[in-house]
Amino acid sequence: MNSLVLLMVLPLFAAFIIPVVAKFSSKLALFTGPVVLCINLLLIMSAWVKVGSGAHAIFLGGFLPPVGIVFYIDHFSLLFSGLIASMVLIVWPWDAKESRLYSLYMLLSAASFGLALSADLFNLYVFYELLAVATYGIIAKQKNSSATAASLRYLFISSAGSVMLLLGIAIIYTLTGTLNIAHLATMTENLHGFAGLSAFALIAIGAGVKAEMFPVNSWVAEVYGTIPRQLSALLAGLISKLAVVLIIKMLLMVFQVQAAFDLLLVVGMLGVISGEMVAWRAKDMIRMLSFSSIAHLGVLFIALSIGGSKGLWLAIAIMLHHLLVKGGLFLMADRFSGHFDKLKGLAHHSPMSAAVFLVFILSLLGVPPLPGFWIKMALVMNLAELGGGLYYLAIGVILLATIIETAYMFNLVQTMYLKADADSTPLNKRYSASYTFAKLFALLLLVSMVFVSPISKRLKDIANHSANPQIYIHTVLPARYLGEKS
Amino acid sequence: MTKYSALLFISGLVFLLMVITGLLPIFSDSHTPMLVGKAILEGAKDQVGAANVVTSVVLGYRGLDTLGELSILFAAASVVGLVLTKSSFNKAASANNDKHDHHDSGFVAVNAIDLIFPLLLVVGMYIITHGHLTPGGGFQGGVVLAVAFSMLVIVRPRRASINHGMVSIIESFAGVSFILIGVIALFKGQSFLQPLLSHGEFGSLWSAGTLPLLYLAVGLKVGAELAGLLLALNSDEVVD
Amino acid sequence: MTLLDHLFIVVFSCLIAISVVRNLPIVDKLAPVLYGLILIMLVRMASVAYGGDAYLSSFSLDLLGFKMHWQFTALSWYFAIITLVAALASAVFMSGDWGRQYREGGGNYGMLQLALIVNVFSMILLLGSGDLLSLFIGWEFVSWASFLMMVLSPSKLAKKSAVKYIVYAMTGAMALMVAIVMIYAVNDSLEFEQISIVFAQMSGSSQVALVLLLFVAFAIKMGLLPFHLWQAVAYAETPGPGAAFLGAISSRMGMFTIVLVIVQFIGLGGLKSVGTSFANMQTLLAWVAALTTIIPTYIALQQHDAKRLLAWHGVGQGGYMLLGIIMFDSIGSAGGLMHVLNHASYQAALFMTVVAVMYRTGTSDLNKLGGLVTQMPLTFLVMLIGIIGLAGLPPMNGFVSKWLVYRSLLVNGQPLLFVAAVLGTLGTILSVYKLIHNTFLGQLRLEHQNVREVPWSMLVPMLGLSVIVFITGFMPGLILPWIASVQESVGLPVIAHHLGGIEYAKGGLDMIWVSGILFYGFGVGALIFYFLGGKSKRVHQYDNYAGGHFLTSDVRYHYSNNFYPGLMHLIGTWYRGSFQWLENSIVSVMSFFSVFFENIYRAKQPVMLLLIGVVLALLALYRNLGVGA
């Protein structure tokens, strides 16, 4: 099991050697990354079987917690690792020339794996920063200079967020003297005061920059508007979720308190409303998708605010669904984008793209029997069971958002089905792998529609297991520290 | 307007941070709980064997963080290299701009640097190799190394004598060796980045197992990255 | 495997079959056969409409801990049989010549067939729902199925109105979802019975909220005031037989759910307990219904497009249905329920006549038609029967249901509502006269000289429907047993009926007598006319004069433009798009907030947002937790 650390180490290794390899053969450098990711996928699969319903901790450097850094491996982290590997493979820059870009992608995946696996607060921060730097780089490397400017503006807000995150970590360390999340989980009473929760708020909002959390998400439209669509798919589909994973780890293990839930609930609701409202006024595809992405991340925060395993399974379901749908939509946008008026006649031009597009947005809207419906249903029902004014308000917000979303999404759809006129240039004719992947995503969505029940059961199992601090503590901490608690 | 609202919210933040600080145990007890710190101070001698406990933490207990930060440096250097390569600018414009003749600095500077350069190298290497014994280590030493090389470039901008290829090979090599040292433990059935080799005599240069080797890798890597960074930023000045 | 399972399997197989062959010529023959097959399946289940037990499906689903099952009660059966007859008629109508013309005009005929079967499938699914979740799913299916049918028309207006419809429909669906959530949150159960159990436990304000949410959801589908704006345009723009089908039955799914949920499980007592004694929920709903009969009817009067005129009437007639059912007595509810069938039959027939006219002349603009009676006599006959039904005059079926509703209103001591209902009928009579006059009567246009009667594939369903309109008007006892079973199954007082009509202590109705006397009167009149020296002379339509001048064929003498100018002038001030204004103002408010958020996202210095976010979050925590904690 210790070899699972290779998930993170192999891409890092590849990132370091790619510049050297490229000096000899650029082809080899190009293929190093995908090969590593495929190996990782194999590793993840074998680990998935081996972990079974249990959990496993890797003590890096052989130091027992809480002094050393720990990787915590269970189905939740493995699920995310699998998503990372596949998603990076999908958006791998096959047509890029610079080998350093491959390195950046490898660093990005290494950081992502680290974020998924690590169980140490500061280590998470390091990986978060690595992820951030790699992201800035990949964004800035695009051909147009506006991407650089967008990247710079993103960098400022994101770095300021990271500083907040660091402040939060500092407060937590000062309060408890430890950074191991499992160890923190045994000392929750220290952290549930104002100081501890402030630390959580700082962490949540700091990491929220990447997670497209309201109000620190003004970068979204700028960045997604300037970078290639595949990259948007990666950022919106995956990177935002990884920042959420960081928040989830803190929330589930340490901050299971109403104040933390309320915080997430409020930012979630504001995100949903603001995102949908702005998307409603958008006139072009990318802007619309960007803000709709913000809104759906908002839904994710609302789900998290349910707390416990229920909140987690809903959150995982929403993340997977959003990854497929928003990732798919951004990949689709590679094929057609621009002002809505230019999309006239698209459906006649390419009925298949219109159909795929429809599948995505119908699921996004939560139309039965697509998976989106079940997720929305389960979310709303769970919110209702909790009761309380804010939760009812959240239900209203989610459902209102659905209506707004219907309005703007179907305004676009009806444009697509109109007759083409002179200035409509709907389709980007060149072959693109993105479209193939988008179709694949749509297919996955449809397949998962059939298996809603088993999938949700599986996710519930994963969540039950991962959201249980006792399992986490007992897997990670040596018995000595457990004794302290009782 | 921005200024006033900024002032308003910042004063709010100051107040809140003050309140939070007041709640920290450092003001109620004598100091922080220091749970991990104590455990490390007690165990570092036997587990890692470096006299400098901070080094034990940096390379031993939290070696992965160090690997991560090296990667960040690497990433930053890569990005700077990517963004500031000459290909990303209009070559014609840069050719026109080249008339600002960046000539060498004066006699004093040039000769002083020539004199100091070997010294800086030695100091840098010393700091790196004694990182596990005294304050200092790979980062600090690496910075000194980088400074040494970049000073050469600064005083003689036209004869930028640092080879890009060399820098990238060094940084790759250093990074790879850091990882390899970690992975060897993995192959021996232990955990990634587990300290290997015997601890040696406590307090001597040859102690603390693989830590000095790791620090050497770190130092080379930091030196190469920083030098590369400065070089790239500097070369842009030339292009501009 | 129960009969209901068989029904579902058959409907689903039909869906698959049509979706496979939809672009082949065979679909023309196959589709009517398949609808006939489904109809036979329904007839096999007819025992439920004569007091038999409800059919339960042996299928059930347990997804995410929510259990779903399906059942078929007398109510479901009643609506299903209407649906299938309408679908069968539309399918026959669109197969053959109409379909050929549609295809040649660039329409996607295969999609239209598919849309029809999808609609039927989703309606059967909704009608068969056995709990709140399956109800919701069926509900969404129906909404999206109608959307599918509406967007098929290539016109831009059709697409826009379809989007408008789907926004309204989603609003309704979300209101329904909130209502379901409110019910679920109490006992963690989604069974229908929970509605009444939970309703009884709720506080007053929650009761108001629940009833309003349910009502909003259903009212949007049904096009009741103030949610009526979407319907007429959307239906009118739907391609031909699709409009007939949707106009006939689609929005009646709202009626079905009102009966199923509000009438059956909340009931009169529930509605009356909400609100004050002065104005309870029943009063509110009754007045919504009354206004719905009036306002859309007078909007219909203003239309100069035949399809739109009919579609607006479709909105208005929904008011009668609700008005009847909301009285909760035997005759009122019977009238309301019966009006569903009656309305479906004549509305489908009327839409088909208009489509037939369009098929021959290419327009449904009432200002561009006229005098077609000589060219299309059978179509004229169908429209005549249809408008008599729509206006609620004997001997057609519309009279029966409206009579029941009027009688119920009077018996229940609601003179104001009665006046409102009569006012609605008045508007209906005026506007259907406009319809038939401008289409068939008066002067034939030059360009329509060569128009012929439509082919039989279109005439047969039209004539079939008009036969239904007449027969069920002449002998309402044919369907009154169904109504009685429905009343029994939803817990309403049961109507006493016989073949000719109803027996009622305060005055029954026997349509056989009424019609008999009517025909007798006609007969006597004809006898007097023909035998006592009545002479008629056939003249050409253009053999005419006005103001002492003979007219040539290119001079229009019959009023089609600006029909009823005085009346229009009178009512114009009363209704000037105030609901449109309401809708627009909602959009404006949304725009306001949208621009507000847009400006937040355009922040010059995003770090400011970070700071504000952090400070507000910490402040909230500080206020919540305090320093002592």
Place this chain on the structure above:
Amino acid sequence: MNHFFTVEGILYFGAISLSIIGLFGLLVSKNLFRLLLSLVLFEAGANLVLVLSGFIRNGIAPIFLDGNSGAVMNDPVPQALVLTAIVIGVGVQALALSLIFRVKKHYGSMDMRTIRSKLEREIAENAGVTPPGSNEAPAPVKLIEGENS
């Protein structure tokens, strides 16, 4: 509140002040380079707060030397963390600097506001829509243009 006038209090006050100065700079500066410097200050302050968590009055550096076996040592962990954080900060700053170079080259300006509006315009052009402008009135948007009824 008198514990603020201890060594720890003064140190914390200094660290927080440093961050606040940086943050204020981030908010009000227009020049990109000043923004970057403000970020550096902000980070420095946060790093100080972090390293202060290991502060023990009269504690010594956590290095085992001959003769200091009895003394209380400071917590080594925050020091290691801060080392990492500083290096991370350096990386990010270098990266930002290179981006600033390129942005300056492209837009010919170091003013954040100018760059923002130019960026906005470019994005709008790329997407083929009219750029959002703060001085233009919000255009009346109709949900769906319905007919007048």
